[in-house]
Amino acid sequence: MDTQDVLNCVFSAWYPKFKDITIKSHILPLPKEFLDYLQADGVVLPEQSVTASGKHDEDDIEGEELDVDWDAADSSETEMPSFPEFESLMKKIIKTLGGSVFPKLNWSAPRDATWISFDKTLRCTCPSDVYLLLKSSEFITHDLTQPFLHCKDCHNRNNITVQYELILRKWQNLASGMEFRCFVRNGKLIAICQRNHTEHYEFISMMKEEIVSDIKAFFYHMVAGKFPSKNYVFDVYRRDKGKLLLIDFNPFGPVTDGLLFTWDELEGLKGERQENDQTQESTAVETSGETSKDQDLVFRFVEQPEGVQPHPYSCFGIPEDIKDLTSGEDPYKMMDLLNLKIQRMGEDQEHSSDEGD
Known part of the structure; x- marks a missing residue:
């Protein structure tokens, strides 16, 4: 994995080319003061978002006694940051996208911070929701501080200037069992994995041939040859038979979660025909109707309820x-x-x- 492979996976680098087959999104360049805010210690929400979230209708507070002196309470706290123009733009975009969005930065979404949200998802309806998730996420901190950590040419990272961006994607209620992670090496699709690998979905076993067929067709017709790197990972959502939605691109390397694969396994897969000697939770699926260059790939998923694992992000909510x-x-x-x-x-x-x- 090289730094250029990581840069190719920046959302704004691939979205214009694939926007017709992915979720509608808006890209906002981050102002320096907001970038500094994300990297500062502590979780202090900007003043405008706190004021807006603290407003109530008269009917909501009827019969309640509100005798707290908020000015006095705030006087000893850290000074609240303020981004009025940036926040105003966020509000307009959220409204344009239907009132609910999914936030992320150049590479990562704050999936490790869902424990702090009201409904335990990344669904945001206002800027304060976005702030809270971004400030509570170690994934976001990684994006900001060491995005090229595992690159072979990481000694050149000091010469790279990254324009950080906030991406707001239209919220979609996606069924977790229908999302799959796909691994591409040397331009060939070598492996597919159940994205939510902490659950067992019986229908995947029954539909495995159809799933593989649909993903291979989607890859060769919509993705292959269009993404600049030869080695990469992409996530797709299978809405229905023959109907797939591109979710994201990630670098081919340890910085990306291999899920039910280890990276040693993935590095060893080169697209050649392999024996079905995987563990009980995996299966190698043969597909027909392809030319000799499209060798068998490995499709791994949780076949039995006994293969269910603890959720990998559960530890982030523990002190x-x-x-x-x-x-x-x-x-x-x-x-x-x-x-x-x-x-x-x-x-x-x-x-x-x-x-x-």
Whole structure:
């Protein structure tokens, strides 16, 4: 994976060419002050979004006593940032796209931050929803700080200037079992994987030949030869038989989640015919009617309910201290917890002794 392969996957680099087969989206260049805000420590929402979200109709507050002095409460807090023009543009775009959008930056969406949203999705109806997700996401931080981390020519990354952008995509209620990740190497489709690999969908096993056939046809007719890199990953959504929707492009390398594949496996797949020696959760699907250059590819999915795995993003909603304690990565925190427990036990015993007297 080279830096150019990563740059080819920037949303604004591929969207104009594939906009007719993907979700309608708007691209907003990020002003410097907003970029600085995203990289700053802490989660403080901009002033306009807080003011707007704090407004209520008189009917909503009838019978309630609101005696909080908000000015006094805010006086000791960090100064709120302000992006009036940028926020106004966001509101217009959200309205244009039907009132609900899916946010992302150049490469990543804040999927690891869904734990903080009201409905546990990336659906945003106002700028404050977007701010909260972006500021709470480690994926977004990765985009901003080290997008070329796994590149072979990463020594040249200091010479690359990235124009960061906010992408607002029209919200779609997609059935998670119908989204698939596809791996392309040397211009050939070598592997397909169930995108939501933490669930078992019985219909995938029953429709596997049709799914593979549709994805191969979509790839060779709509994608192959049009994307500039030879090695890449793309996600598709199968709405119905023969009807697919392009979701995104990603680099072919460890920066992209291999899901039910390891990257050692994917690096070893070159499109040659392979024996069906995969584990129980995978299957190699043969397709007919292709020329000799279109060799068999590997289609991997969860075949049995026993193959279901924990959701990979569930750990992001757990405080760092708790994760350190449960994993044993920070022994000093464990010692502090034990000392605190011993101290409380001593206080309880002293209190019981006093009551007995």
